[in-house]
Every structure is written in structure tokens, then in C-alpha cells.
Amino acid sequence: MKEVNKDILKDAASRLLFDMKDEEYDTLLNEFGIITKQLKLMDEIxxxxxxxxxxxxxxxxxxxxxxxxxxxxxxEVDKEEMLQNAKVYRDGQVKLPKVVN
Amino acid sequence: MNYLDLTIKEMHEALVNKKIKVSDLVKKAIERCKNDKFNALEATNYEAALNEAYELDKEEVPCDNFLFGIPYIAKDNFSTRGIESTGGSNILNGYIPSFDATVIKILKENKAIMIAKSTLDELAMGGSGKSGHKGIQFNPYDETKNHLIGGSSSGSAVATAASYVPFSLGSDTGDSIRKPASYAGLVGFKPTYGLISRFGLFPFSVSLDHVGYFTRSVDDAAILFDYLNKYDKRDYTSSLKGRNKVYPLKEEKHHKIAVLKEVIDSIKDEMILSSFNNLIEKLKNEGNEVEYVSIDPSILKALYPAYIIISSAEATSNNANLDGIKFGNRKEGNSYQEVMFNTRNEGFSELIKRRFVLGSYALMSENQEEVYLKAKKVRRVVVDKVNEIFNSYDCFIAPASPTVAHSLNEVSDDLDDTYLIADNYLGIGNFGGFPSITIPLGVKENLPFGLSITGKIFDDSKVFEIAKECENLTNLKNLSTVTLKEKEAK
Structure with a gap:
């Protein structure tokens, strides 16, 4: 099992496309202390x-x-009804920032 | 007494006998929702509900459709066409689905009337009723608002317990219907995995998620099951088996009932224990065979860690579609990656991020064997053991929670047996897809507590039958904040 530290947690968060505040990583690290103990209970079986x-x-x-x-x-759903949920769309397509400038 | 305080079955009879109109019921339900003090509601559907009620007033009430004109509330993680559906998360603020979840569709086809959507723990991940974007849901049995209702189907539990409606839809991944049902004095049911369609339910953990509901009687729960238990080709885990009607319930006695000894041993509340023991005596007097069975405590203590790993790991991929591009609360950026990052970073709360990180950690290649696969092995051991019990018994029972509802600032010890076993064993029902129900067992200082009954897969009818027998013995049918007050006044 990979040792848990703040960098590992940051890596895990970035894989999921978000970040957290520094103090939130501290809370999470503390939480991992308990979770690690709970996970060890699985080894008792x-x-x-x-x-x-x-x-x-x-x-x-x-x-x-x-x-x-x-x-x-x-x-069948209405295309216009669906597109309205994408905040930015044009000509029946969802609009995103340019990939190639 | 108001007709809205009746069960579905009684309400239906009153409609058939023209003692009340659909619009009277719906108006009363809307009035109660508008006066909600417990933070139970997300989007409301008052105008459309009332218009529909007036239309139904013009029709003859069909004797054979229990749901005709019955008001209900749906947890906000069901897709409802044209009505904002957020899953209790800011990332979905403003999202308006273009289709109905299958269960919503079935209820609509049968003329049940949706009054509102209910609050929940964010994306149904959590058991407290504290983590949704609308804040805390309070237990209606405590008007001072010092007790929780539990989650994640928190608003739906409030709505049925405080009699805004006679039933409400929920979802149950670990115990998210059955635990709040215990704290709310309700019948809370989740079926055999694969029987009620999950199409249109926001997925949290697909191998554990179940659609279910709250009612105020076992008969009502059985009635609803017959409507919702339909094969659905849109749900790839919809089973072709188990499509039998259960209502009216058979009144057979002489069931073989197992009591989980280790769960009982880990409960300290004397009133809950004595109520449970009284019920066992009564069940025996009725001719049932009730015996204590043991499960190695090391297996039961591993339930929660296995659950949190499997559910968090599945949640990371099940929620990967929440990127703000196709739908959801998009936040702009200079590239599409930045759009996704900003949307997720701002849209998810801290708590949900922590769960996702745990899931991501469990799935890292270095941890797969030691964490993720190990949790899935625990799942197998638990399910095998319980199926072994089901070779000799029709069901197993125990109190649904070791305590009454928690007060707002109560902290539990996450490593003691009460927490690890009695507070988390309901997850067995999700691990094995077993049909499982909570019904009221007693009331302690004005706060209810429940009994849990879990049976073999595809034997949902037996679970209902035993639940009905227990309901007759506890005499707590149609419990709500309203009926409890009336009882006390007498």
C-alpha cells in the first residue's frame, strides 16, 4: 500500500480534475489516519x-x-432541450475554448 | 385528522368513496411543503401538481389504481424532465433533465403526483443529511431542531415522517433509505438488486446503488413495489427474474428468523434492546422460529472499510461525467481542460472531494491489490456468509440503528464495535443485493427507532410478509409526527 502523504493526496485530487485548500488536505490526511486503521481490519479475516x-x-x-x-x-429527446443544459452552444453544437489558435 | 395523514391505501379508499378530491390532497401537501421547517425541499412542482390534480378531479377514480392522485416527493437525484435536478450539489445547479427516470415515468403513468424534489447529502454520498448544498436536514420529531434525520435520503425521510406526502422516493447505496427510516419512524425499503430500475438515477456506486422508498405502512411499501418492480431495458442491471406481484401480502406465520448476535452485542441502548427482545418474544408466541446466529466479528468489522473503499472508488468514475460541458454549472477557463477543472473545483464541496480522493487513492495501481481488490474480497466473504445463513432461515433481523437520531454535534468513535458493526451492518443488503426493509420498532423520548429485516435475493415478498407480521405486533403502523401527537393527546 502506497504511503499516504500530502503529495499523494494532491496527486489523487489532480487525477480527478480538482484541487483543495492546504488546510483541507490536512483534514484529509488526519482522516486517512483513521481510514488506514479501519482498512487494517480487513486483514483480520x-x-x-x-x-x-x-x-x-x-x-x-x-x-x-x-x-x-x-x-x-x-x-428520443429534444435536441434543443438537451443543448440548453450546455451553457454555451451554437449551431446545434456545444462550444468550447479554441484548441488551436 | 387530515386525509393526507392516512396511508396510501386508506387515501385511495377515501378517493374512491368520494370523501375527498385529488385537489384537496394536493393542496394540503403543498401547504405543508410551504411550511417546511426542516429543510426538506429542493425544487418544487406546485403549479403543475395542482393543475394535474384539477384534471384528475374530473375523472372517476379507478378502484384498481392505488396511486391515482396520490401526492409524493422524489429525492433530488432522480432525473425529472423539465424540473431542476441537482443531486444536492452545486455542480448541477441549473441542470434541467430532458427525460424522466424510469420510476418517475411509472409513477406519472399511474397518475401519482410529484409535489417537489427533496434534499439529500451531496450526490447521495453521506449518511448524515448535513452535506448537501442546502445545508442540514432536521428531524421533524424534534421541533427544536437539535436532531438529525440521517441521510442520504434526508429530505424524503422528513417529507414522509412529517406527513407532507404518504410516500417518497429515495436511493440506498449503503443504508441511505433504511437508516433515516429508523430515525424517522418510517417504513424504508430497498428491493433485490436488479428489480427496480435505476435508469435516470444519478449513479453514485453502480454495484451498490438501489432505488427504493419511504412509506408509513408495510402494505403501502408492498403496493408500491408492484408498480415499480418492472424490467427495464434501459438499465443494464435490470434482471429478467423476480417479477411476481406481492400485494395483497400472505399472512403466513411460522417463519424461520435469524437474529444477528454480534449486531445485538454491539448495541448499548437498553430501550432499543428491550423493545427488540419484546418483539422476539411476541414473534415466538406467534409460532415463528427465532434463533441467534453468529458471524465472525472480524467479518462484520471489515464491512465499513470495504464499503467506503468500493463506493468511493466507483464514485470517482461514476461522477466523471460531471465536467460542466454537456450539462451542469459550467465555469469558464482558457481551455476545455480548464473548464472541467474549474467546474469540478468550484462545484464539489470539500467533503465530496475527500471521498473522491479516497476512491482515487484506492484505484492507484500500487494500491489496487492491497486496498481495492481486498475490499471486493471482503464483499464476497460477507455475501457468502449471509447466503449460508439464508440456507436455513427466511431472513435476519436486528435493530436498524444502535441509537435514536443523532443530535447535531454528536461525534461517534469510528473504531468501536457499535459504529463498525451496529451502525454499518445494513450495508450487507447492498453488498449482496438482498431485499431489506426498516419498520418502526419503538419511540424513545419522542424519537423513533427501527427494526431491520433482510431476506434472500428475489424473495422480496417474504421480507414484506415478515415485516407486516412485525408491524402488527409493534402496533406502530402509520407513524408520523402528526399521528404520534394525536396518539399522545388521547
Missing amino acids: KGLNDVEPMSFPYVDESFSLLREDEPVKED
């Missing part, structure tokens, strides 16, 4: 390494059914 990780509550063949990639007519 006997035979944990012998089991497979579980990703979903149960295995259901219907979850993995491959479906035809067809648009559902009743789900």
Missing part, C-alpha cells in the same frame, strides 16, 4: 486471499445480455 473479488451482488445472466444497438423511439 482469515482466508481472505483465497476468495475471488466480488464486483456485483450476484451473477445474473440477464445482466450480460448483448442487446441490439438500436435507439428506442420513446426515448
